Amino acid sequence: MQAQWTALHDLPAHGREFSFHDEDIWKALFHDFDLQCRAEIPVHVNFTLIPAGDGVFIQGTLKGTIILQCHRCLEDARIVLEEAFDFFEPLEAEDNASRQSLIREQGGVLELDIIGLVWEQFLMALPDKILCSSSCKGICPHCGENRNIINCSCHETTGDPRLSVLRNLKISSN
Ligand SMILES: [Zn+2]
Numbered sequence: 001m002q003a004q005w006t007a008l009h010d011l012p013a014h015g016r017e018f019s020f021h022d023e024d025i026w027k028a029l030f031h032d033f034d035l036q037c038r039a040e041i042p043v044h045v046n047f048t049l050i051p052a053g054d055g056v057f058i059q060g061t062l063k064g065t066i067i068l069q070c071h072r073c074l075e076d077a078r079i080v081l082e083e084a085f086d087f088f089e090p091l092e093a094e095d096n097a098s099r100q101s102l103i104r105e106q107g108g109v110l111e112l113d114i115i116g117l118v119w120e121q122f123l124m125a126l127p128d129k130i131l132c133s134s135s136c137k138g139i140c141p142h143c144g145e146n147r148n149i150i151n152c153s154c155h156e157t158t159g160d161p162r163l164s165v166l167r168n169l170k171i172s173s174n
């Protein structure tokens, strides 16, 4: 995914609004960052860039509903994104050595990477754990069944090897 640079030198003092909701760019981002994700309600990011001293103040919102893979059961997990963000981005790229800067200088003009900014906010809006539900029971490590759908009895027979005799009896009696 290519960066999309916007020049900062001509920002009006009250700031400038941007709206980002290009579904093709989202699809390309998901693909490029190898994220199995599709939008149920396309992700919209609206933000304002306001010049402030030796940086730019960025505030906005990110909204949408996406489908990701549940970390426990690998089925669809619906994630509703609704985040507000608000931060200061210094114009000196050197100050940002710890992370990839959103700002570069090109031909004496400072520019901000709009797509980089949007992607950063998207990643920060994701929950730490992607789950289809907070009570997702996941996949049984023994039989591989989705425990949300099939109530396997593996967990009852693990742990104590002496029970394996009973387990075998149970299987043969079926
Ligand atoms: Zn799940």
Ligand SMILES: [Zn+2]
Pocket: 140, 141, 142, 143, 144, 145, 152, 153, 154, 155
């Ligand atoms: Zn099982």
